[in-house]
Amino acid sequence: xxxxxQVSKRFxxxxxxxxxxxxxxxxxxxxxxGTSGCGKSTTLRMINRLIERSSGDIILDGQALEAYDPVxxxxxxxxxxxxxxxxxxxxxxxxxxxxxxxxKWSADDIQARVxxxxxxxxxxxxxxxxxxxxxxxxxxxxxxxxxxALAADPDxxxxxxxxxxxxxxxxxxxxxxxxSLQSRLHKTVVFVxxxxxxxxxxxxxxxxxxxxxxxxxxxxxxxxxxxxDLFVESLLGGLERGxxxxxxxxxxxxxxxLGPTLPSQYRISADFSLRQALSMMLRDHTDRxxxxxxxxxxxxxxxxxxxxxxxxxxxxxxxxx
Amino acid sequence: MKHSDQHAxxxxxxxxxxWGLLLVVCVMGIAHAEGLFRWLEPDARQVIYQRAQFYELxxxxxxxxxxxxxxxxxxxxxxxxxVTRKKGRDFLPLVAQLSSLGQTFPPVAVLxxxxxxxxxxxxxxxxxxxxYGLLPIVRNTLAGLxxxxxxxxxxxxxxxxxxxxxxxxxxxxxxxxxxLAGIRTSVTINIATAALGATxxxxxxxxxxxxxxxxxxxxxxxxxxxxxxxLALTIDSLFEGLQGRLRQRLSSSQRLx
Numbered sequence: 001x002x003x004x005x006q007v008s009k010r011f012x013x014x015x016x017x018x019x020x021x022x023x024x025x026x027x028x029x030x031x032x033x034g035t036s037g038c039g040k041s042t043t044l045r046m047i048n049r050l051i052e053r054s055s056g057d058i059i060l061d062g063q064a065l066e067a068y069d070p071v072x073x074x075x076x077x078x079x080x081x082x083x084x085x086x087x088x089x090x091x092x093x094x095x096x097x098x099x100x101x102x103x104k105w106s107a108d109d110i111q112a113r114v115x116x117x118x119x120x121x122x123x124x125x126x127x128x129x130x131x132x133x134x135x136x137x138x139x140x141x142x143x144x145x146x147x148x149a150l151a152a153d154p155d156x157x158x159x160x161x162x163x164x165x166x167x168x169x170x171x172x173x174x175x176x177x178x179x180s181l182q183s184r185l186h187k188t189v190v191f192v193x194x195x196x197x198x199x200x201x202x203x204x205x206x207x208x209x210x211x212x213x214x215x216x217x218x219x220x221x222x223x224x225x226x227x228x229d230l231f232v233e234s235l236l237g238g239l240e241r242g243x244x245x246x247x248x249x250x251x252x253x254x255x256x257x258l259g260p261t262l263p264s265q266y267r268i269s270a271d272f273s274l275r276q277a278l279s280m281m282l283r284d285h286t287d288r289x290x291x292x293x294x295x296x297x298x299x300x301x302x303x304x305x306x307x308x309x310x311x312x313x314x315x316x317x318x319x320x321x
Numbered sequence: 322m323k324h325s326d327q328h329a330x331x332x333x334x335x336x337x338x339x340w341g342l343l344l345v346v347c348v349m350g351i352a353h354a355e356g357l358f359r360w361l362e363p364d365a366r367q368v369i370y371q372r373a374q375f376y377e378l379x380x381x382x383x384x385x386x387x388x389x390x391x392x393x394x395x396x397x398x399x400x401x402x403x404v405t406r407k408k409g410r411d412f413l414p415l416v417a418q419l420s421s422l423g424q425t426f427p428p429v430a431v432l433x434x435x436x437x438x439x440x441x442x443x444x445x446x447x448x449x450x451x452x453y454g455l456l457p458i459v460r461n462t463l464a465g466l467x468x469x470x471x472x473x474x475x476x477x478x479x480x481x482x483x484x485x486x487x488x489x490x491x492x493x494x495x496x497x498x499x500x501l502a503g504i505r506t507s508v509t510i511n512i513a514t515a516a517l518g519a520t521x522x523x524x525x526x527x528x529x530x531x532x533x534x535x536x537x538x539x540x541x542x543x544x545x546x547x548x549x550x551x552l553a554l555t556i557d558s559l560f561e562g563l564q565g566r567l568r569q570r571l572s573s574s575q576r577l578x
Contacts, residue, residue, distance in 0.1 A: 079480065
């Protein structure tokens, strides 16, 4: 658990981070989003004390940050940056084993851990263990960067635009892998990005920053439904917001029970997103889909009219409240 | 790629071996080549420098250059490291200026100034060589350390390396090729410069040259100069081999990316 209260950072006269309050619960994925220079990276670096804050308190697992020795603190916090920061004169295996070696693990333990991580991140050992960073593609290098950050099994993972330099296809692939990794490992993650889609896709808790301040924070769905101002709304994609919101909800949360007849010849899996369902309706010129489980057995139906009506009801209830 | 690298590496070592062999042949063989030098100086009483054996002169020459190099490397690399640390950063301009000042002083002038203080012999020449050889080492140490990517340094800090660990495991290995190039320049220049020591009573390969100039005996001059040149070539090619090996070990990031 990470807790920042009234944290500020000033560089000379300039205030980079201004009175930030932020709580990241254990095992949660928190994304800091904002335009460049909004203080999100500075906020991240104050957590592992690469930058010392000017005022405010940061509490980590119930203890003030000052109670930790900075070097030891950093060894238990994973850190991933956009340019990977891999050591060019070390092999992939040695790069990954860095923190365990600093912690003086035995050679066998380090070897075993490196093998485990390379398998976890889809880097075949025979092919990659002895390569040097310059022999890797951008996506492979960033996988090594993530493996290095996870090596000593830290509870906390700080990621500073880790996928920012990758091509769109590789970026999406790594996002998916990170999401599935996180669903198994349950690290406490603080993730900095300027890509809102990336943040919406990965985050449990979304923090929008501007000029060193937090403009709004909450779950991605909450922000999509009630953006606080025009800035948040434009970051969230303006008119596209409806679709982004649909991307965050599952088909199964909107389906109604199955009638006596199959509603449509078109089928969609219950685990797909509502956005995918809407796209399918547009493509196949239908306003009803049959919802199936993983064995392709129909379990319900999805109707466009009903989805729209639900949204209206929700809006109405909001007005009343 | 790797294979051809090793090939080139081996060629470098063979080259320095050949220069070294030639050096040994000359040092041992000059005494027996009277005929050859007689042709150069037909009228001289002696054509082979006799006051000391050439291998003794070579040994003393190497000792002077070696001691000067060792001290210079320790001082130069040490100063370069010190002023790139957080605490020493204020001294960066001072060290850079002092080391370039050292090279603007002609070694002869340093000798002239040093003799009254240190007396005749090897000390003044070691002093002169140190001052003269400091600049390339300091300059290259600074350049090499500055060239290490900021993100790599930050990553090493963020992973929990202490400043010393970052220095020894990251910064110095990455800067090593550039630093070594500086040491190579410094040592190679000083092999030639050390001959000046003969003027202040430091007996080395400069002796035959000075004696030859004083007595108008070209044969002596050629003997001293030949051995010094071969020594410089041998040492220089050894450094080249060392650099090649370093580059290979680093599998340098500059090659493919």
